[in-house]
Every structure is written in structure tokens, then in C-alpha cells.
Amino acid sequence: MRLLATGQVVSKTRVPAHGQVLRVGLRAVGDAKGGVSPASPEGECQDGRCGLIKRPGDLYEVLAFHLDRVLGLNRSLPAVARRFTSPLLPYSYTDGAxxxxIWWAPDLQHLQDANNDQNSCALGWLQYQQMLRAHRPTLVAGDDPCSNIPHSEWSRLALFDFLLQVHDRLDRYCCGFQPDPSEPCVEEMLHEKCRNPAELFLVHILVRRSAPSRLVFIDNAGRPQHPEEKLNFRLLQGIDSFPATAVSRLRSGRWQSLLLQSLRLDRELWHSQGGAEGLSPLLRTIERRAGILLRHIRDHSLELFQDSPS
Incomplete structure (x- = not known):
């Protein structure tokens, strides 16, 4: 976390098909290796010393990381808020915003397909639902990176995505609510595919080589302003159990104070949002969504499972 927050930028690389994202190599301040290196960042990244600088509008990814930890999910990559001044970066990255x-995990598995490289495996909606009903790992070839993902991982993902209203993973087509015409899923004509579930696919389904049975949650900014009357319950479809630890913390209400304590550690984010007072509307939004999720669990008599040591 300290490296992300204070590390010197020593290299930069564009991320293909992600024009507003830069991968940067980082070096700890005072590192004996010294100054900026124009060399390829691959060595830095393989050693775990790289991060992805994203858009200012993705700042809620930092809050999502802290929420992930407070709920005991531990599936999101470390994220901090930061202002950059490095001369290596384009001006738009050093304008004070x-x-x-986000930490770059060097062992994330990506498909070789250039059009589907944000997945560790190709998984369709119907295949996903079939797998959930069967309570079996993903129904894919035995050597597929996602073949060992247990049912409990999808439960964690569904809970997290519902609280933050992250649609991109499980419902990038906006099939679970009526989208506004300005939504990317409408502009890109993805919403039209909702008529044929066989054409629907999950995205950002990733695992690491070091932990192939654990999902990695990326692109977690979600939709803090998403209206309550349009909450996407499709994210919960097929999920019949949830992690007991996360549900217990949501029920107790203590997660809010824990989240504020955690967010306070990120001084840049804390001050930019106006501290506890400025963050309170966002926490109230998550609290209302948590209440709706807890009611869903109760009304459908869904089970809770104990988290295995990880």
C-alpha cells in the first residue's frame, strides 16, 4: 500500500484497449537503485512493483477495496487515491486531479483472445446459471483456469456487486434493469442481446495462478448514484447462499464505523471526500442496499456458509 501511495514512477506502459489507463512501474522512495529508468517495466511488474493508474471517475474503486476488506471478502486488489507529479506521465495525469x-497482480490469468483478455475463462450466462444450480465448479474443460472456482466464490461476488451495483461482471448488458439511453450498454447495443440469453457472457472473471480457486475482483467502482428503484437483482440470480461473516457484519451495522476507520488511512481520499461527513451519503446508500440484500436473504430463506481459512 505504501508503494502505491508514495512510490516513484519509473516507467509507464499503455494498456491495450484501455485508453485512459496507464500501467506504471514504481520504486520505493529512497531505493538504492535511484532515479527514473526508461527501461521496460516488465521486470518491475513481475516483482509486484506496478500499478494501474485509472480515471478520476473511478475513485470509488478505493472505497470498494476498503469495503471488501471490512466485510472479510478479501478478493479486491489493493487500491489507493493519489495525485501524480512525475514528468514521465502525460499532463492529464499530473494536473492535480x-x-x-490499483496494484498490478503479476500472475493474473488472461485469455489469449485479444477480444476477451479481461477474463481468465469464457463463461456464458446460461452456463453460469447451470453451474450455480448444480453446485459444482465451473463446467469447463479440466485445464481451464476457472475449472476450480467453487460455488462460494460466486456468492461473495454477487454480494459485493449488489452492494456496489457493479453490473459489468455479471450483467454488462443491463438485462436486470431498464437502462437510460445514455448507458454504454444501450449505446453499444448490448442491451438488445437480453432477448437471447445464449448471447450473454460474463466479463472480468479473473483468477490468479497462485490462487486459481479464488476470484479476483477488478473494476469495482460500481454505481454509487444508481437509483434504488432500479437495483439490479439479476446480480443475485442463482445464488442460494452467502458468506456468514459478511452477512453478520452487515446485520450488525458495525461495518460503517469499521469502513470509516479504514478509509481514514487513505488520507488523500479522506480529505478529498470531506471526511466522515462527506462520505456519509455514500455509506447511507450502501446501508440501504445492505438492508434490501438482507431482506432478500431472509425472504428467500437463503443459507449462510462459514468462510474457510484463506
Whole structure:
């Protein structure tokens, strides 16, 4: 976390098909290796010393990381808020705007397909639902990176995505609510595919080589302003159990104070949002969504499972 927050930028690389995202190599301040290196960042990244600088509008990814930890999910990559001044970066990255920087996990598995490289496996909606009903790992070839993902991982993902209203993973087509005409899923004509579930696919389904049975949650900014009357319950479809630890913390209400304590550690984010007072509307939004999720669990008599040591 300290490297992300204070590390010197020593290299930069564009991320293909993600024009507003830069991958940067980082070096700890005072590192004996010294100054800026124009060399390829691959060595830095393989050693875990890289991060993705994202758009200012993705700042809620930092809050999502802290919420992930407070709920005991531990599936999101570390994220901090930061202002950049490095001469290596384009001016738009050094204009004083606060941006999130996300740790680059060197062993994330990506498909070789250039059009589907944000997945570790190709998984369709119907296949996903069939797998959930069967309570079996993903129904894919045995050597597929996602073949060992247990049912409990999808439960964690569904809970997290519902609280933050992250649609891109499980419902990038906006099939679970009526989208506004300005929504990307409408502009890109994805919503039209909702008529044929066989054409629907999950995205950002990723695992790491070091932990192939654990999902990695990326692109977690979600939709803090998403209206309550349009909450996407499709994210919960097929999920019949939830992690007991996360549900217990949501029920107790203590997660809010824990989240504020955690967010206070990110001084840039904390001050930019106006501290506890400025963050309170967002926490109230998550609290209302949590109440709706808890009611869904109760009304459908869904089970809770104990988290295995990880």
C-alpha cells in the first residue's frame, strides 16, 4: 500500500484497449537503485512493483477495496487515491486531479483472445446459471483456469456487486434493469442481446495462478448514484447462499464505523471526500442496499456458509 501511495514512477506502459489507463512501474522512495529508468517495466511488474493508474471517475474503486476488506471478502486488489507529479506521465495525469492506482497482480490469468483478455475463462450466462444450480465448479474443460472456482466464490461476488451495483461482471448488458439511453450498454447495443440469453457472457472473471480457486475482483467502482428503484437483482440470480461473516457484519451495522476507520488511512481520499461527513451519503446508500440484500436473504430463506481459512 505504501508503494502505491508514495512510490516513484519509473516507467509507464499503455494498456491495450484501455485508453485512459496507464500501467506504471514504481520504486520505493529512497531505493538504492535511484532515479527514473526508461527501461521496460516488465521486470518491475513481475516483482509486484506496478500499478494501474485509472480515471478520476473511478475513485470509488478505493472505497470498494476498503469495503471488501471490512466485510472479510478479501478478493479486491489493493487500491489507493493519489495525485501524480512525475514528468514521465502525460499532463492529464499530473494536473492535480486525484486518481486511483490499483496494484498490478503479476500472475493474473488472461485469455489469449485479444477480444476477451479481461477474463481468465469464457463463461456464458446460461452456463453460469447451470453451474450455480448444480453446485459444482465451473463446467469447463479440466485445464481451464476457472475449472476450480467453487460455488462460494460466486456468492461473495454477487454480494459485493449488489452492494456496489457493479453490473459489468455479471450483467454488462443491463438485462436486470431498464437502462437510460445514455448507458454504454444501450449505446453499444448490448442491451438488445437480453432477448437471447445464449448471447450473454460474463466479463472480468479473473483468477490468479497462485490462487486459481479464488476470484479476483477488478473494476469495482460500481454505481454509487444508481437509483434504488432500479437495483439490479439479476446480480443475485442463482445464488442460494452467502458468506456468514459478511452477512453478520452487515446485520450488525458495525461495518460503517469499521469502513470509516479504514478509509481514514487513505488520507488523500479522506480529505478529498470531506471526511466522515462527506462520505456519509455514500455509506447511507450502501446501508440501504445492505438492508434490501438482507431482506432478500431472509425472504428467500437463503443459507449462510462459514468462510474457510484463506
Amino acid at each position: 486525484l486518481r486511483p492506482i
